[in-house]
Amino acid sequence: AQSVTQPDIHITVSEGASLELRCNYSYGATPYLFWYVQSPGQGLQLLLKYFSGDTLVQGIKGFEAEFKRSQSSFNLRKPSVHWSDAAEYFCAVGARVSTLTFGKGTMLLVSP
Amino acid sequence: KAGVTQTPRYLIKTRGQQVTLSCSPISGHRSVSWYQQTPGQGLQFLFEYFSETQRNKGNFPGRFSGRQFSNSRSEMNVSTLELGDSALYLCASSLRAGQTDTQYFGPGTRLTVL
Secondary structure, eight states: OOOOEOSSSSEEEEEEOOOOOOOOOSSSSSSEEEEEETTOOOOEEEEEESSSSSEEEEEEGGGOOOOOEGGGGEEEESSSSOOOEEEEEEEESSSSSTTOOOOEEEEEEEEO | OOOOOOEOOOEEEEETEEEEEEEEEETOOOOOEEEEETTTTEEEEEEEETTEEEEEEOOOOTTEEEEEOSOOOOOEEEOOOOOOOEEEEOOOOOSSOTTOOOEEEOOEEEEEEE
């Protein structure tokens, strides 16, 4: 069975500092991996996705993620966090975009 | 282009009742998926419809059902509501759920069961 672990429930980062959100997955085949962001009262917005090819994936809003097969990880990074990045971030894995298994999420707090 | 719309946005029901939630996908999208989001269990896949056929189903009891119409609009139904069904129900659509597709989520329907 596939699963996703996001070890950090909450993370606080100072504005302007770098960010890394961790994601580990368990999946039997080559995974399709995603990062979504959810702001309060909103649905989920896709930040980036990985299907194959280059293991460093660029997304929207300055985010990137790196797929590391040997570590079963797909960590999300951003070099400089803005206050507007405060939200909940979800990592997901699936055989197709429409049947995803999500992690429990990491709440990002940005301090001034 | 309009996004995924869900109606109603908020709903309050009592135990034992049944409820129907509606989702209108982005125009041209034929795949619609439903997810349940709760604080305890997080986001869980309910089912996926494509061209009026249920293509995949998550691990939920038979009280949860859905359907898709010829215009790709979808409804999900929960019968005999339980307190634990209180959740945010998210609908998402994509063109064909193919490899290069992007899944777009609606704002959700917040269901409260009293």
